[in-house]
Amino acid sequence: DGGITQSPKYLFRKEGQNVTLSCEQNLNHDAMYWYRQDPGQGLRLIYYSQIVNDFQKGDIAEGYSVSREKKESFPLTVTSAQKNPTAFYLCASTTAGGYNEQFFGPGTRLTVL
Amino acid sequence: GQNIDQPTEMTATEGAIVQINCTYQTSGFNGLFWYQQHAGEAPTFLSYNVLDGLEEKGRFSSFLSRSKGYSYLLLKELQMKDSASYLCAVRVRAAGNKLTFGGGTRVLVKP
Numbered sequence: 001d002g003g004i005t006q007s008p009k010y011l012f013r014k015e016g017q018n019v020t021l022s023c024e025q026n027l028n029h030d031a032m033y034w035y036r037q038d039p040g041q042g043l044r045l046i047y048y049s050q051i052v053n054d055f056q057k058g059d060i061a062e063g064y065s066v067s068r069e070k071k072e073s074f075p076l077t078v079t080s081a082q083k084n085p086t087a088f089y090l091c092a093s094t095t096a097g098g099y100n101e102q103f104f105g106p107g108t109r110l111t112v113l
Numbered sequence: 114g115q116n117i118d119q120p121t122e123m124t125a126t127e128g129a130i131v132q133i134n135c136t137y138q139t140s141g142f143n144g145l146f147w148y149q150q151h152a153g154e155a156p157t158f159l160s161y162n163v164l165d166g167l168e169e170k171g172r173f174s175s176f177l178s179r180s181k182g183y184s185y186l187l188l189k190e191l192q193m194k195d196s197a198s199y200l201c202a203v204r205v206r207a208a209g210n211k212l213t214f215g216g217g218t219r220v221l222v223k224p
Contacts (some may be wrong), residue, residue: 004122007135009164031210035214038218040121040219041216041217042117042214042215042216042217043156043200043212043214044214045211045212045213048211058211082164088153090155090156093177097156098140098195099144099146099160099161100204100210101146101158102146102158102210102212103158104156104157105155106154106155107153107154107155109153
């Protein structure tokens with residue numbers, strides 16, 4: 001079955017540690033996105049990538065980094081420079097046709113202790 | 114930038130109708146999406162409007178007025194499972210098919 005996977009579902013880290021969140025898709029989508037969601041809030045765009053080896057900053061990129069070495073994979077690193085990293089992180093990819101709607105992975109809930 | 118507003122919370126009774134409004138201010142408008150998100154889960158796509166008018170899909174309908182910067186999502190014959198957050202998102206004519214999301218409207222369906 002095609003889809004987007006994110007692992008792990010829950011992640012705990014100590015303050016000051018970098019952590020990498022995984023996002024993999026087998027939908028053959030070119031564009032991929034990372035969002036952050038805080039409790040009771042909407043989604044805010046962190047980074048996005050339209051094609052392999054290229055990515056752009058979103059609205060809240062500070063303290064985060066990404067890579068896009070393969071079409072299927074778009075990992076997000078939350079660095080120690082991110083002041084308030086505890087949040088729900090969602091990865092998405094976009095269809096090439098139809099409405100170009102974004103499909104979302106199940107999300108990773110990161111808690112920094 | 115874009116500014117998207119929707120009510121924070123709404124309560125309705127099972128079997129009733131609820132209308133969730135979304136207003137936006139943006140340049141380069143290129144479509145409006147509605148997503149449903151249950152607590153702790155990923156958003157799922159509900160509807161898309163790019164031209165003025167009403168799009169109906171079963172119990173859910175979405176309306177768009179581009180001149181007014183206004184959309185609504187109409188949920189009919191409410192069921193308990195419709196209790197969720199509903200996110201309005203606007204796409205602009207810019208690189209990457211970027212979406213800007215509103216804060217979401219939490220709908221609570223009561224028996």
